[in-house]
Amino acid sequence: MKAQKTWRAPLLIALLPAGLMAACTGKVGPSGSAVPPGGSATGSSSSGSGGGGTVLTGAGGGSSVPSVMPPVKIDPNPKAPPPQESAGPLATRRLTFSEYDHMLADLLGDKTGPAEDSAHPWGADGLNTNGFTTPDSAPDQLIRNFDTVADTVVETALAAGKITIPCTNPVANSTQETTCVSSFITTFGLKAFRRPVTTDEQTDLKALFTTVRGLGLSFNESIAAVVKGMIQSASFLYHWEIGPTKPVVGADGLMPLTQWQIASRLASNLWNTMPDDALLQAAQMGQLSTPAQVLAQAQRMMADPRAAQALTDFHQQWLLTVGTHVPHLDGILPAGPLTQAAVDGLGTEFTSFLSSVYSTGDGTLSAFLTAPYAYVNHDLATIYNVTGPATGFAKVMLDPTQRGGLFTQVAFLASFATGQTDNPVFRGLSIYTKLLCGVTLPPPMVVPGANFTDKGTTRQTYEAHGNAMCAAGCHGIFDPPGFAFENYDGVGNYRTTEKGQPVDSTGTFMTPGGATLTFTNALDLMKQLAGNPETAQCVERQWTRYMLGRMETDAEAGSLAIAYQKGALATGFSLRDMLTAFVSSKAFLYRQPTPGEML
Numbered sequence: 001m002k003a004q005k006t007w008r009a010p011l012l013i014a015l016l017p018a019g020l021m022a023a024c025t026g027k028v029g030p031s032g033s034a035v036p037p038g039g040s041a042t043g044s045s046s047s048g049s050g051g052g053g054t055v056l057t058g059a060g061g062g063s064s065v066p067s068v069m070p071p072v073k074i075d076p077n078p079k080a081p082p083p084q085e086s087a088g089p090l091a092t093r094r095l096t097f098s099e100y101d102h103m104l105a106d107l108l109g110d111k112t113g114p115a116e117d118s119a120h121p122w123g124a125d126g127l128n129t130n131g132f133t134t135p136d137s138a139p140d141q142l143i144r145n146f147d148t149v150a151d152t153v154v155e156t157a158l159a160a161g162k163i164t165i166p167c168t169n170p171v172a173n174s175t176q177e178t179t180c181v182s183s184f185i186t187t188f189g190l191k192a193f194r195r196p197v198t199t200d201e202q203t204d205l206k207a208l209f210t211t212v213r214g215l216g217l218s219f220n221e222s223i224a225a226v227v228k229g230m231i232q233s234a235s236f237l238y239h240w241e242i243g244p245t246k247p248v249v250g251a252d253g254l255m256p257l258t259q260w261q262i263a264s265r266l267a268s269n270l271w272n273t274m275p276d277d278a279l280l281q282a283a284q285m286g287q288l289s290t291p292a293q294v295l296a297q298a299q300r301m302m303a304d305p306r307a308a309q310a311l312t313d314f315h316q317q318w319l320l321t322v323g324t325h326v327p328h329l330d331g332i333l334p335a336g337p338l339t340q341a342a343v344d345g346l347g348t349e350f351t352s353f354l355s356s357v358y359s360t361g362d363g364t365l366s367a368f369l370t371a372p373y374a375y376v377n378h379d380l381a382t383i384y385n386v387t388g389p390a391t392g393f394a395k396v397m398l399d400p401t402q403r404g405g406l407f408t409q410v411a412f413l414a415s416f417a418t419g420q421t422d423n424p425v426f427r428g429l430s431i432y433t434k435l436l437c438g439v440t441l442p443p444p445m446v447v448p449g450a451n452f453t454d455k456g457t458t459r460q461t462y463e464a465h466g467n468a469m470c471a472a473g474c475h476g477i478f479d480p481p482g483f484a485f486e487n488y489d490g491v492g493n494y495r496t497t498e499k500g501q502p503v504d505s506t507g508t509f510m511t512p513g514g515a516t517l518t519f520t521n522a523l524d525l526m527k528q529l530a531g532n533p534e535t536a537q538c539v540e541r542q543w544t545r546y547m548l549g550r551m552e553t554d555a556e557a558g559s560l561a562i563a564y565q566k567g568a569l570a571t572g573f574s575l576r577d578m579l580t581a582f583v584s585s586k587a588f589l590y591r592q593p594t595p596g597e598m599l
Contacts, residue, residue, distance in 0.1 A: 114149045129551070302580060311351070413490070424459065435539070543582065
């Protein structure tokens with residue numbers, strides 16, 4: 001393929017579809033009001049620094065929504081009549097690095113994960129003010145990355161026979177060649193763009209084929225050039241699965257998402273990748289038109305092994321990110337009994353447990369917070385003091401007086417530690433801000449450091465720091481739930497003493513909703529949180545923020561209430577039923593229109 005190396009695929013990343021560009025009319029102010037083009041809004045719109053999506057519908061979304069926006073209130077009574085359903089805005093969103101890698105795997109069979117390759121990382125994709133990665137732009141270096149990866153993965157896929165071409169060596173400029181190219185663009189493009197290729201796109205891609213064919217590339221090499229163009233197109237790299245016709249505003253003032261948008265939205269949020277053939281066929285046949293049809297697809301998808309991809313992505317962003325602390329499980333360093341083999345197994349432990357709750361288990365919040373089992377390899381089993389498998393991973397039952405749920409597993413505990421020393425502040429923040437949706441003030445410019453000594457326990461050190469006049473107002477809020485985990489050191493070992501002194505894991509704190517929780521240890525705290533409606537409502541809101549790419553607004557209140565009620569019908573609160581109910585709700589299947597697209 002010598003000739004091909006002199007040609008570079010066109011950089012189409014900056015070229016948004018015309019219809020999408022016409023709709024990009026503004027950002028959003030703090031209250032959800034539209035900000036005129038050229039105006040300013042809270043925050044910035046930069047994927048590299050945590051910017052959110054450009055708003056297409058004139059309200060809400062992206063980095064323009066403040067993180068302190070009050071949460072939508074939901075009546076915890078599962079039988080309470082929900083408010084009327086509506087829908088909020090839809091934001092322009094680029095694929096996250098995780099989605100990009102998974103889509104390349106599904107589309108071209110590439111398993112290298114170039115965007116998240118630990119050996120050559122592209123860097124952080126940035127957190128939005130909703131607490132999740134919601135990129136909306138592509139800096140110059142990222143464009144160059146997309147270009148380089150396109151050359152590599154497409155040529156590798158072509159050589160390995162991963163690109164299905166509907167004909168073999170047709171005569172140049174023949175009718176057979178033209179027909180074959182058209183057929184390929186139609187079939188491959190449907191998967192790459194998550195919707196049918198438009199007539200204008202067909203014309204442009206055929207012109208690209210003709211141009212490179214004229215440079216002396218073979219038929220297959222010219223097809224590869226078309227593929228490179230496709231996977232650098234905004235239609236691949238952005239979430240905006242436009243429909244064949246202009247959407248119509250309904251009597252309720254909302255626009256229904258197209259069948260293709262729904263299919264892509266389901267795949268992105270439940271699988272972290274592109275739609276499979278079943279979803280694409282359902283969209284083609286108009287079988288994503290009713291909430292019941294969407295619910296059936298969502299239930300199928302949650303039972304599929306691919307659900308593990310989205311579950312891992314969501315929970316790692318949600319629970320393992322506190323302030324600027326953004327750990328990656330594969331980036332935790334070995335320490336003491338946390339060997340390299342144990343570190344290498346943390347991702348599998350994390351993902352396997354999540355799948356066992358959401359996909360193959362009872363799907364409840366109670367299991368998520370209290371189930372006394374884990375998935376371990378030989379080295380992780382040593383930390384849990386159980387017998388593990390000689391090779392591979394196995395589900396093991398843990399001592400129920402010591403362990404219960406995700407928060408007492410090594411994957412969580414080791415994420416907030418320095419070596420073998422735990423960090424109750426980060427652990428407490430994760431509980432207070434992520435599991436209970438509490439809001440804390442930013443720290444002052446100068447904060448006295450914790451004074452670790454050889455004699456004091458970790459709790460004593462942090463209590464001395466947290467009781468200081470300048471720190472008590474904040475640390476008194478979120479440190480106590482962190483102290484509940486003092487039975488676990490930095491690598492997750494269970495302990496009853498530290499530095500010759502008994503561990504104190506008791507405490508009391510007030511939840512953001514005003515409930516006072518008094519606990520004896522982490523197991524007691526998790527049991528109480530599992531039965532607290534605040535916890536269930538927060539988990540629902542976190543999923544909503546992840547799926548919509550922005551903070552929730554009053555427009556989602558009705559759908560959130562219905563989804564909460566579905567989950568509350570099950571003993572232990574069904575996260576699975578809550579999740580599938582929300583993706584089949586009006587808030588997920590409709591959007592607010594923008595004045596710009598109505599011109």
